[in-house]
Amino acid sequence: RKEVEQDPGPFNVPEGATVAFNCTYSNSASQSFFWYRQDCRKEPKLLMSVYSSGNEDGRFTAQLNRASQYISLLIRDSKLSDSATYLCVVNGPGNQGGKLIFGQGTELSVKP
Amino acid sequence: GAGVSQSPSNKVTEKGKDVELRCDPISGHTALYWYRQRLGQGLEFLIYFQGNSAPDKSGLPSDRFSAERTGESVSTLTIQRTQQEDSAVYLCASSLAPRGSTSTDTQYFGPGTRLTVL
Numbered sequence: 001r002k003e004v005e006q007d008p009g010p011f012n013v014p015e016g017a018t019v020a021f022n023c024t025y026s027n028s029a030s031q032s033f034f035w036y037r038q039d040c041r042k043e044p045k046l047l048m049s050v051y052s053s054g055n056e057d058g059r060f061t062a063q064l065n066r067a068s069q070y071i072s073l074l075i076r077d078s079k080l081s082d083s084a085t086y087l088c089v090v091n092g093p094g095n096q097g098g099k100l101i102f103g104q105g106t107e108l109s110v111k112p
Numbered sequence: 113g114a115g116v117s118q119s120p121s122n123k124v125t126e127k128g129k130d131v132e133l134r135c136d137p138i139s140g141h142t143a144l145y146w147y148r149q150r151l152g153q154g155l156e157f158l159i160y161f162q163g164n165s166a167p168d169k170s171g172l173p174s175d176r177f178s179a180e181r182t183g184e185s186v187s188t189l190t191i192q193r194t195q196q197e198d199s200a201v202y203l204c205a206s207s208l209a210p211r212g213s214t215s216t217d218t219q220y221f222g223p224g225t226r227l228t229v230l
Contacts, residue, residue, distance in 0.1 A: 034218070042223075043203055043222060043223055043224055044203075044221050046219075046220075049218070087154070087155070099145075099157065099160050100157070100219055101157065102147075102154055102155040102157075104153070104154035105154050
């Protein structure tokens with residue numbers, strides 16, 4: 001089993017649609033969770049951290065379920081500029097706390 | 113302020129040659145990471161430096177790969193006797209990552225070095 005698994009893509013949606021990405025992680029000792037965004041041929045950039053109580057940043061909502069080891073990202077009213085690959089990221093457990101483990105990414109394409 | 117920088121941005125080399133890739137992290141960031149991303153693939157962890165601790169080399173794919181870091185500054189990733197399967201983008205990232213922490217701070221990535229082995 002992969003340490004971080006994401007929905008296979010790509011997701012093709014029209015502008016204005018709501019889209020949800022799912023992610024599961026294998027190690028229950030992980031403490032930090034993130035969603036990164038990677039544009040084509042660019043480096044990954046932090047989209048948002050994911051907190052236990054869930055958190056929202058504009059059109060983006062992230063949720064964490066520790067019991068199920070599940071993370072989600074919801075994008076409302078999607079824009080053309082949201083087209084990118086979304087990476088679910090979890091930190092390594094214990095003394096590997098600083099090490100980040102990346103999922104394979106889910107590609108999103110928003111069409112007019 | 114200045115972000116993470118990497119050089120060269122592109123490197124084309126012949127099979128069997130050695131290459132050296134450089135990363136300048138954000139000033140003050142104690143943690144530095146190297147990743148590899150093959151075309152159409154996710155990020156593959158290679159190595160992690162945290163302050164003066166022994167580096168986590170668990171992701172290095174073979175003994176042809178090595179990396180060094182001078183204090184809390186520049187790092188170089190060296191690939192010896194390059195093979196065609198080494199062709200990828202090599203990404204460096206840095207973060208504040210407190211020593212001994214079980215959590216981690218945001219990682220900031222450089223633009224990467226695109227390595228092509230002919």
